[in-house]
Amino acid sequence: xxxxxGVTKRYGRKVVVDxxxxxxxxxxxxxxxxxxxxGKSTTMRxxxxxxxxxxxxxxxxxQPYARLKDPLRHVGALLDAKAMHGGRSAYDNLRxxxxxxxxxxxxxxxxxxxxxxTAVARKRPKGFSLGMGQRxxxxxxxxxxxxIVMLDEPVNGLDPEGIHWIRTLMKRLAAEGRTVxxxxxxxxxxxxxxxxxxxxxxxxLLADTGMREFIDRNSRSxxxxxxxxxxxxxxxxxxxxxxxxxxxxxxxxVADDTPAERLGELALEHRIPLHELSPxxxxxxxxxxxxxxxxxEYRTGPLTAKPVPSGYxxxxxxxxxxxxxPETTRTES
Amino acid sequence: MSAPVxxxxxxxxxxxxxxxxxxxxFAAFAVTVAFGTxxxxxxxxxxxxxxxxxxxxxxxxxTSFTGGVLGQLAIIAFGVMVIxxxxxxxxxxxxxxxxxxxxxxxxSKLAVATGAALVVGMVTSFVTFFAGQAALGSHSxxxxxxxxxxxxxxxxxxxxxxxVFSMGVATMLRSSMLSMGxxxxxFFLVTQILASVPGAKEVAHYLPDQAGxxxxxxVPNDDVPYGPGGGLVIMLVWxxxxxxxxxxxxxxxxx
Numbered sequence: 001x002x003x004x005x006g007v008t009k010r011y012g013r014k015v016v017v018d019x020x021x022x023x024x025x026x027x028x029x030x031x032x033x034x035x036x037x038x039g040k041s042t043t044m045r046x047x048x049x050x051x052x053x054x055x056x057x058x059x060x061x062x063q064p065y066a067r068l069k070d071p072l073r074h075v076g077a078l079l080d081a082k083a084m085h086g087g088r089s090a091y092d093n094l095r096x097x098x099x100x101x102x103x104x105x106x107x108x109x110x111x112x113x114x115x116x117x118t119a120v121a122r123k124r125p126k127g128f129s130l131g132m133g134q135r136x137x138x139x140x141x142x143x144x145x146x147x148i149v150m151l152d153e154p155v156n157g158l159d160p161e162g163i164h165w166i167r168t169l170m171k172r173l174a175a176e177g178r179t180v181x182x183x184x185x186x187x188x189x190x191x192x193x194x195x196x197x198x199x200x201x202x203x204x205l206l207a208d209t210g211m212r213e214f215i216d217r218n219s220r221s222x223x224x225x226x227x228x229x230x231x232x233x234x235x236x237x238x239x240x241x242x243x244x245x246x247x248x249x250x251x252x253x254v255a256d257d258t259p260a261e262r263l264g265e266l267a268l269e270h271r272i273p274l275h276e277l278s279p280x281x282x283x284x285x286x287x288x289x290x291x292x293x294x295x296x297e298y299r300t301g302p303l304t305a306k307p308v309p310s311g312y313x314x315x316x317x318x319x320x321x322x323x324x325x326p327e328t329t330r331t332e333s
Numbered sequence: 334m335s336a337p338v339x340x341x342x343x344x345x346x347x348x349x350x351x352x353x354x355x356x357x358x359f360a361a362f363a364v365t366v367a368f369g370t371x372x373x374x375x376x377x378x379x380x381x382x383x384x385x386x387x388x389x390x391x392x393x394x395x396t397s398f399t400g401g402v403l404g405q406l407a408i409i410a411f412g413v414m415v416i417x418x419x420x421x422x423x424x425x426x427x428x429x430x431x432x433x434x435x436x437x438x439x440x441s442k443l444a445v446a447t448g449a450a451l452v453v454g455m456v457t458s459f460v461t462f463f464a465g466q467a468a469l470g471s472h473s474x475x476x477x478x479x480x481x482x483x484x485x486x487x488x489x490x491x492x493x494x495x496x497v498f499s500m501g502v503a504t505m506l507r508s509s510m511l512s513m514g515x516x517x518x519x520f521f522l523v524t525q526i527l528a529s530v531p532g533a534k535e536v537a538h539y540l541p542d543q544a545g546x547x548x549x550x551x552v553p554n555d556d557v558p559y560g561p562g563g564g565l566v567i568m569l570v571w572x573x574x575x576x577x578x579x580x581x582x583x584x585x586x587x588x
Contacts, residue, residue: 049433050426051587066433069336077430085351093424094351100343100431140427287562 001026001179002047002148006056009042009203016042018203019056024181026147029174031194032183033209035292039203040183041079042150045180048077060148070101076141077150081133086126090117090136093125095145103144111139131155138169148179155189167193187288191215201292218287223256223263226276236270251276340432340441348445357411358453361492362447365404366461369397373465380472392552393474394481398488401549402525404457405542408450408492409516412499414577415446417509429588437582439504443576446574447497458485470480480561484521487521487548487561494572495520501575505582541571 002024009017017039017181024030034040045051047058049065060068068074084093094108115135120128123164125136134154141149151170170193174180184190190197190211197214199207207214228235230250234291237244237252242263244252254263260279267274348354376396383391419425432438462485474481503512520542527537537543538557547557547564550571559567 018452045426045587048426048430049431065580068433070339071433075430079426079430080423083425083427085347085419085422085424087352088347088350092346096343096346096425097431098349099346100428102339227418 001061002181003042003059003062004047004056005059007043007053007058008055009039009046009051016203017046017258020200020203020205021056022181022198022205022208024148026175026179027177028195029170029180029182029188029193030196030198031190032181033187033198033288034183034200034206035189036185037201038185038292039247040185040200041152042203043200044077044079044150044181044183047150048075048079049077055206069105070144072097072101072103072146074144074145074146074324075148076144076146077149077152078134078137078141078154079150079152081130081137082123084136084140087124089122089124090128091121092137093136094140097140098143101144107143107308111142114142115139121214121313131162134158134162134166138166146178147204148181149173151180153183153185155184155186163189175253187285191284199288199291201208206291214287216282218284221257222253222280223258223260224276224278225252225254225263225267225274226250227252227267227272227274229272232270233267236266236272240266253280258279272305336432336434337437337441340437341445343431344441344445347442348415349451351414353414353418354411354449357407357414358449361407361456362460362510363458364451365398365406365492367400368403368538369400369461370464370468373397374466376588377469377472384570387435390552391472392464392550393469393472393527394478394484395550395552396464397467398458398484400461400523400550401533401546405492405495406517406521408454408496409499409520410513411450412446412496413512413516415582416441416500416503417512420507421509425588435583436580439580443497443500446500447493451489451493452494454496455486455489458489461488464555473551474551474558478551483561484551486551487550487565490565491548491568493547494545495542498572498575501572501577501579504579505575507582507586510513526547539567541568544568547577 004020004022007020008015020043032043042051046053047065047321049062055169057064061147061236065071065075084090088096091108094111095105097103098105098108109118109121112118115138117132117135117139120132121153125133128136134157138151138154141151154166158166170180170182174195182193194211197207197209197211225233225244230246230252233252234244234246237254242254242258243256244254246252264274264277267277287297338455373396380388380391396452409429415505429435429438432441447451462476466475476482476485499512499516502516503509506512524540524542527533527540528543531539535558544559544564547559548568549562550561551558
């Protein structure tokens with residue numbers, strides 16, 4: 001478990017990470033989402049004790065990172081795939097790390113096997129492709145068989161096969177009961193792997209919520225109906241047990257999974273003219289952009305409200321503005 | 334296994350698994366011995382041209398160690414690359430994540446590299462002494478003569494301390510390129526020039542290499558206000574300052 005409490009990082013007058021408080025729990029993949037420059041990497045470096053927070057603190061299993069005995073046995077991290085000595089063989093790079101934490105050298109062969117680099121174990125990473133470098137970085141993260149695995153943008157620059165491999169790996173690690181914390185700037189990537197989401201923008205916490213909850217809230221499909229006879233439609237929908245919201249000008253939103261076909265047939269059956277019948281679908285990516293875009297504009301709006309100190313699962317609401325739904329062209333009647 | 338022992342083993346593995354270690358240490362040995370022997374041979378050939386005063390102050394042991402002026406460049410490169418290799422590759426983040434107590438990391442790294450430099454320094458020093466004396470022929474001295482063993486050990490210690498000094502500087506600058514760019518010309522040109530300019534001489538004597546060189550002389554340099562012991566102390570102060578400066582930077586800055 002990783003706990004952040006009021007973590008702030010300033011470089012001079014620039015605030016890079018602003019009062020982050022959240023908890024990363026074991027047994028699930030937690031996605032750490034934010035646009036480039038949101039402060040994700042800085043936050044991860046602070047979790048590993050590499051950067052010192054200006055204020056606040058990070059606890060790993062209840063203690064500061066620097067106090068962990070043999071930290072690689074607790075936390076494995078991939079921060080930068082290039083963070084290996086290019087002139088030292090892949091095997092030796094891992095051996096140096098293993099020795100520093102009293103990890104049996106047999107583990108080096110095991111993790112190289114696991115990431116599929118056994119054949120190039122004696123080669124120097126200088127000549128590795130981006131994907132191979134990424135695999136070596138992941139091997140280093142898994143070396144100490146850690147309870148916490150932290151990956152910074154692991155799919156960046158990977159081919160589809162590599163991306164698929166990392167997704168599967170993260171899910172497996174979480175299924176083994178580990179804490180998996182993975183950053184990305186791509187919502188679509190997170191939607192496929194993460195169980196929980198922590199969203200930041202400009203260093204501030206924007207959301208700390210379950211993935212399912214986030215999807216339900218933001219990618220809920222609905223059907224829009226417009227009619228010149230709203231009273232009649234309202235009665236028909238109510239009689240059919242269909243929940244609808246109405247904007248008062250004859251436009252209805254049905255968001256209870258009733259298909260558009262059924263609504264159209266219902267209207268025909270009761271001879272209600274419809275000027276519009278359109279299924280609506282908001283993408284998660286749009287929801288994410290709207291969320292992080294807001295951060296720049298409203299510094300103290302409801303989206304940036306301080307989270308409940310306990311963090312997860314009593315997460316702050318991810319209220320999203322109505323504008324996340326794509327506008328359909330209205331036909332003038 | 335306790336953390337410091339594990340850190341030492343890790344640093345030893347790092348040192349012995351990169352090619353730059355072998356290359357720089359071998360270069361330090363080969364260059365020092367080759368130039369020391371060459372200069373000894375030239376001194377032997379031109380001994381008869383020396384003035385009476387020069388013959389009286391001729392230092393056969395010190396002459397054989399003059400190759401160190403060039404050899405030290407390789408030992409500086411060794412010291413710089415031991416530290417710089419962590420920064421230029423980004424390995425430093427992995428290293429500090431593995432050993433978060435920065436003092437332990439730093440001391441382990443310095444201890445291992447200093448040990449290697451000491452062994453190579455001493456081997457170089459003794460080899461260059463005997464090779465130099467062989468080249469000096471009838472003008473040579475023996476290891477048993479007064480102060481000669483001390484000067485030979487001093488020459489080996491000089492190489493070691495130059496390596497440690499470079500490690501401290503490289504930790505402060507956090508870059509191989511920058512450290513090389515400053516240390517190489519400084520010790521190859523600047524201090525040598527200053528030491529021969531009348532006005533600057535008095536100050537130049539207190540620079541680390543000029544002071545340390547006193548350790549490797551049998552016949553004292555009359556211009557210098559301290560002996561081999563004083564030279565060692567002055568050089569140690571420089572080395573301690575560089576190492577401490579490196580520690581403060583490593584401890585204080587984000588990795």
